[in-house]
Amino acid sequence: MKNFVLIGAAGYIAPRHMQAIKATGNNLIAAFDPFDSVGIIDSYFPEADFFTEFERFDRHLEKLKRGDVNIDYVSICSPNYLHDAHIRFGLRLGANVICEKPIVLNPWNVDALSELENEYAGNIYNILQLRLHQSVIDLKNRIDSGPSDKVYDVNLQYYTSRGKWYHHSWKGDEKKSGGIATNIGVHFFDMLMWVFGDVAESNVTRYEKSIASGNLKLKKANVNWLLSVDYDKIPQNIRETGARTYRSIKIGDDEFEFSGGFTELHNKSYEKILNGRGFGIKEAQKAISLVHNIRNASNFT
Secondary structure (H helix, E strand, O other), X not given: OOEEEEEOOOOOOHHHHHHHHHHOOOEEEEEEOOOOOOHHHHHOOOOOEEEOOHHHHHHHHHHHHHOOOOOOEEEEOOOHHHHHHHHHHHHHOOOXXXXXXXXXXXXXXXXXXXXXXXXXXXXXXXXXXXXXXXXXXXXXXXXXXXXXXXXXXXXXXXXXOOOOOHHHOHHHOHHHHXXXXXXXXXXXXXXXXXXXXXXXXXXXXXXXXXXXEEEEEEOOEEEEEEEEOOHHHOOHHHHOOOOOEEEEEEEOOEEEOOOOOOXXXXXXXXXXXXXXXXXXXXXXXXXXXXXXHHHOOHHHO
């Protein structure tokens, strides 16, 4: 059984990490979040120590280490702009680090952390769970086994509506979240490059706080993409069903369906990491570079 600590326990994604820690037969011994609405911990690890002040959390972990308690993994679910610092903290503890996406905001942060990883005992892993989705794996196998020179036409639309709170939170602050392409799009861009190859060209046609669009030329695909957190932009026929999220990927005239199969992907991610086959920090570099370039596109600065 491995001992985990969690940084960022009150957010949307943290319960998936708690569930994955429990499902893989491990233990959460301590958690930190400046917000104390973390009753969800009781469903998984009611005995875990909890801190709202990072300094006390740090002191507690140091005390555990000196008492011969191993801290094997630090899981990070904090706001995006804090990932870099929290990864460094985990490495200094002597632990392995599991970080939610985007692992960092800028490509040079990946390089710096990769160098730092070589100086410490622990490894840095990124959650890239779409690569573990069976439908995505099947798609990649189909593309890989198809004609090597074929270029596919791909259309990605992802609407995931957010309330008024969104732009008042860190997620609506581009300096903290990286903006819409980073915050809600990075995992789709990673998936597309994993399936269709590296980026040859990227153009941004629209970039606003709530919506962004553009096109990519990948090795095996021409991609038109659109991302939005604006409910009013969801197609009318979808809104009439009561849905607040719409995800569509078309390859040619065929709809690529992967709306289900998400509930176990963090568990699978943890299983691979614990077996030494997790996605390392360098795996995330191409997607981090792309979203950085999208938000800094010259025609939108």
